[in-house]
Amino acid sequence: MPSAAVDLQRTGMTDLAIIFYFFQEDGMKRLGLLVLSVLFAASASYAEDPALAPFNGASGTVAIAGGTAHIPVMKGAAQNIMKYNAKVRVTVAGGGSGVGVQKVGEGLVQIGNTGRALKPGEIEKYGLVTHPFAIDGVAVVVHPENPVTALSKAQLKDVFAGKITDWSQLGGKAGTIALYVREDGSGTRETFEERALDKGTSSPAANVVNSNGAMKTAVAQDKNAIGYVGIGHLDNSTKGVSIDGMVPSQKNAADGSYTVTRLLYMNTKGQPEGLTKAFIDYIYSPSGSEIIRKSGYIPTGRK
Amino acid sequence: MSFLPAGTQRYPHRLFAGNGEGAGWLLPLAAGIAMAGVLFMVLMIVVSALPALGQSGGGSPFTLEWQPYQGRFGILPMLAGSLALALFAIMLGFPVAFGVCAWLLAVGEGRRLLACGLRGVIRFMTAIPTVVYGFAAVFLLAPLIREGVGGTGMCLLTAGLVLALLIVPTMVLVLEAGFLPRMEALCPGGLALGFSRLELFTLFVVRGGRSVLVNAALLGFGRAVGDTLIGLMLAGNSPQFPGGLLESLRTLTAHMAMATANEVGGAAHLSLFAAGFLLLVLNIGISLAVRRIGGPKR
Numbered sequence: 001m002p003s004a005a006v007d008l009q010r011t012g013m014t015d016l017a018i019i020f021y022f023f024q025e026d027g028m029k030r031l032g033l034l035v036l037s038v039l040f041a042a043s044a045s046y047a048e049d050p051a052l053a054p055f056n057g058a059s060g061t062v063a064i065a066g067g068t069a070h071i072p073v074m075k076g077a078a079q080n081i082m083k084y085n086a087k088v089r090v091t092v093a094g095g096g097s098g099v100g101v102q103k104v105g106e107g108l109v110q111i112g113n114t115g116r117a118l119k120p121g122e123i124e125k126y127g128l129v130t131h132p133f134a135i136d137g138v139a140v141v142v143h144p145e146n147p148v149t150a151l152s153k154a155q156l157k158d159v160f161a162g163k164i165t166d167w168s169q170l171g172g173k174a175g176t177i178a179l180y181v182r183e184d185g186s187g188t189r190e191t192f193e194e195r196a197l198d199k200g201t202s203s204p205a206a207n208v209v210n211s212n213g214a215m216k217t218a219v220a221q222d223k224n225a226i227g228y229v230g231i232g233h234l235d236n237s238t239k240g241v242s243i244d245g246m247v248p249s250q251k252n253a254a255d256g257s258y259t260v261t262r263l264l265y266m267n268t269k270g271q272p273e274g275l276t277k278a279f280i281d282y283i284y285s286p287s288g289s290e291i292i293r294k295s296g297y298i299p300t301g302r303k
Numbered sequence: 304m305s306f307l308p309a310g311t312q313r314y315p316h317r318l319f320a321g322n323g324e325g326a327g328w329l330l331p332l333a334a335g336i337a338m339a340g341v342l343f344m345v346l347m348i349v350v351s352a353l354p355a356l357g358q359s360g361g362g363s364p365f366t367l368e369w370q371p372y373q374g375r376f377g378i379l380p381m382l383a384g385s386l387a388l389a390l391f392a393i394m395l396g397f398p399v400a401f402g403v404c405a406w407l408l409a410v411g412e413g414r415r416l417l418a419c420g421l422r423g424v425i426r427f428m429t430a431i432p433t434v435v436y437g438f439a440a441v442f443l444l445a446p447l448i449r450e451g452v453g454g455t456g457m458c459l460l461t462a463g464l465v466l467a468l469l470i471v472p473t474m475v476l477v478l479e480a481g482f483l484p485r486m487e488a489l490c491p492g493g494l495a496l497g498f499s500r501l502e503l504f505t506l507f508v509v510r511g512g513r514s515v516l517v518n519a520a521l522l523g524f525g526r527a528v529g530d531t532l533i534g535l536m537l538a539g540n541s542p543q544f545p546g547g548l549l550e551s552l553r554t555l556t557a558h559m560a561m562a563t564a565n566e567v568g569g570a571a572h573l574s575l576f577a578a579g580f581l582l583l584v585l586n587i588g589i590s591l592a593v594r595r596i597g598g599p600k601r
Contacts, residue, residue: 178455183540183561184371201372207457207551208540210561221446222455 051285052084054278059087062279066093066100066113067187068211069136069230069297070264074113076291077282088275094211097187104128104267110276112267115187129271133283134264134297137231138192139248141216141238143223148172150242156196159226162203167224179206180218180227188212191262192228196243232296254298264297345583352580355573364577369542369558376574380544382581384552387545388462388534389527396467396527397520400474407479408486409504428472437536440465445537454549457539463548466533470523477522481515482508514596521596525589528582531556555582 064074071094078090095103097114104112105126118130140156142148148170151159158164159177168174181202182189193200209215212233219225220237227238231248234240240248243260252258272280282288289299355364355376366377403421411418440461449456485508486500493503509516531554534540539551540561546552555578562575 201370204369204543205541205551207455208542208553208561210535217441218457221442222449225455 049287051282051287055085060275061089062275063109064092064111065095065103065109067097067115068094069115070113072295073292114265116190128267131266132263134292135261136264136297137253137261138188138228139231139234139240140228141219142226144239153244157200160202175224178222178225181206183208183210195260348579352576355577364574378578380542381553381555381558384545385528385554389524391463392466392527393524396471400471403475404478409501425472425475433532436465437532440537458549460548462533462538466527470526473526474519474523477519517596521589521593531560
């Protein structure tokens, strides 16, 4: 029986990327889920779904890598597909948007996910075709015990630029603000800086973490922390802060009243064919939309 | 799952038969592949780093600012971060390693069980993956530092403490291996002359074994500079010059790990090869220094 690590390696991840994959999000829990859901397919009862018909009698592998925000959606779809037809294997790996572009461009995977639009250079270099499928909002988060519940964009900009340095300046309890940001090239960081900071930049003195999971861990532990996560990752461990009166929630992101949002994309090298096309069609099907909603995002439908 | 032909598993020695008959070519082949691998890796990194190293002005890697969206790809803060963290870890770890070694050789002799246990722990520690140290420290040490000392807990101090823990076993093993033969050679005569074991150790063994000390420190330093996850998980990763014990810093290795996840092509990607080149130079330097100091006397 192949192990999860072997399976990840098959998708071409480096050792380091595998370690990060396990470290990100909720770490070992995720490893357990991955093993259970991707390899053995859970055993819950399951009705015939017309969206799965294209997989009837098919066999082969679809390898997916890239943006970490996409993982719950991809895994949900993979689970349903492999349960329907055990001869189809879908492997899902993380790595970040850049890895998604590189892997799909070099033909190492069939679908490379990004949390940002492709750059013209990337489309040109690899001949990529992009398939947006979900809206993800980015929420500013603080420690649950922090009394501050609302900030203006101007305040946010000053906080992240390092001009406002103490919570007392924002109506909170005195304490030096601990800034947490995402690494350069992260789709979440890009969305946040573009939409919440109006293309402002973050102070170089801010601590940098490299996944939504690591961000939640950091902010949940540090009473003076401020950071940001994908809205799908909001839970009780941290507290979402409203920006200019916009309350971060899935609903508000969907109806456009919360504007710190981005699209999630799947990308293929050329037009998708065969199993890859079937997989993408499945993501756009009603069952796919259901998975997207369950993962904390808003389905966009095919454009 | 086996990569060996059937039968060889039961008689693995046949594969590496040293008597020159049959399969003796396997060893030279393996050595050749390993050496070629290292050679090509060095070549690849040097060639890939050349475009970035040749950059001048704000885009050069040898500047102080990392702002990829403004076209600034300075990795000097990360180089300083790596050096500061590794030096700090050595400063903490070396005295501990020396103390442990001295105790094992000079005092522990009378307490066999304790010494045996300590050796076992040290050996076991060398086998613990760094990610385990990092993970534990994120939840245990970082909050302690944040509450007790201040700052965000993700800083030079936290990462340095854990890194010191990581390199102590390496240094203890090197020190012990270097000092044990000298100690054994001196012991019967020295004890008969009325020296205690501790006196023999401090007066003769250590004095004559400076190369062992330097060797251990250099190997520990090399391990500390090369480690990725401790820095990545605990040092805070701000791309700024290390400013103090409670300030966040980014190491070269953590920088490469973070940037490879997201960058494809372009100047930021190229600057990674410059970072890799610097690490390589650093490690080759340490390696050569170890040989120079430790080599001839052995």
